[in-house]
Amino acid sequence: MGAPRPSAALFGGTFDPLHNGHLRMAIEVKEALRLPRVVLLPAHHPPHKPRQPLSEAGHRLAMASAAVAQLSGFEVSDMEVRHEGPSYSLTTVREFSRAEPGVDWVFVMGADSFAEISTWHRYEELLAACDTVLLPRHGTPLTPSPPAGLRIEKEEPHCYSWTGESYRLPEGRRLYCPSLPALDISSRSIREKVRSGQCIRGLVPPEVEEYIAGHGLYLGAREEGRP
Numbered sequence: 626m627g628a629p630r631p632s633a634a635l636f637g638g639t640f641d642p643l644h645n646g647h648l649r650m651a652i653e654v655k656e657a658l659r660l661p662r663v664v665l666l667p668a669h670h671p672p673h674k675p676r677q678p679l680s681e682a683g684h685r686l687a688m689a690s691a692a693v694a695q696l697s698g699f700e701v702s703d704m705e706v707r708h709e710g711p712s713y714s715l716t717t718v719r720e721f722s723r724a725e726p727g728v729d730w731v732f733v734m735g736a737d738s739f740a741e742i743s744t745w746h747r748y749e750e751l752l753a754a755c756d757t758v759l760l761p762r763h764g765t766p767l768t769p770s771p772p773a774g775l776r777i778e779k780e781e782p783h784c785y786s787w788t789g790e791s792y793r794l795p796e797g798r799r800l801y802c803p804s805l806p807a808l809d810i811s812s813r814s815i816r817e818k819v820r821s822g823q824c825i826r827g828l829v830p831p832e833v834e835e836y837i838a839g840h841g842l843y844l845g846a847r848e849e850g851r852p
């Protein structure tokens with residue numbers, strides 16, 4: 626029968642703001658893996674992603690919470706934003722595992738994040754701490770390319786209904802790659818649209834659209850770097 630099936634997901638991100646790409650993917654993963662719970666984890670400040678100052682944690686938490694308020698099985702944790710300093714996913718996974726030892730956590734990340742995982746704090750330990758789900762991301766190949774030295778082996782589909790591929794990681798953990806269409810939405814594109822006065826309807830949940838307008842978020846100067 627293989628490894629135990631995950632019973633809850635941790636989905637970390639800056640969520641500045643949470644958008645429909647995040648939300649739709651989280652729902653798909655919940656259903657594909659038949660998870661009773663998905664916990665969204667707004668990050669304090671991800672060390673692998675230095676960029677312009679993030680919106681206040683309170684705003685990012687409020688938007689994520691409003692987006693999932695009516696969705697059963699979804700919750701938002703302030704664990705990472707409560708800690709001063711950078712957020713390390715490894716620390717977070719360990720804290721959740723300690724707090725709820727009966728839960729088999731699975732960590733969710735975009736394929737673009739996995740492509741850069743070697744820049745993450747002690748990433749081998751993170752991949753050994755729990756199973757991982759990769760979300761398809763526009764512009765990143767679907768087949769995961771692991772960092773040099775990390776061996777992954779494709780495995781046969783397992784016991785429950787599953788469309789997608791899965792791989793074995795060195796410590797016996799799984800890397801799930803559900804077959805889902807990529808949704809080309811990013812937080813940055815939302816921020817840019819708001820800044821230039823464009824409509825973001827359909828790209829973010831209505832509660833998030835309302836929150837952004839109500840609090841005047843993302844009206845500052847253009848961001849540097851990639852378009």
Ligand code: ATP
Pocket residue numbers: 637638639640641646647650733734735736737738760761762763807808809810811812813814
């Ligand atoms: P930004 O544009 O500010 O860099 P983002 O849209 O990538 O942000 P994050 O909050 O950084 O959003 O993303 C959290 C996690 O969700 C990351 O692992 C990221 O790869 C993944 N993710 C974000 N958007 C999507 C999407 N449209 N489809 C699949 N995964 C996504």
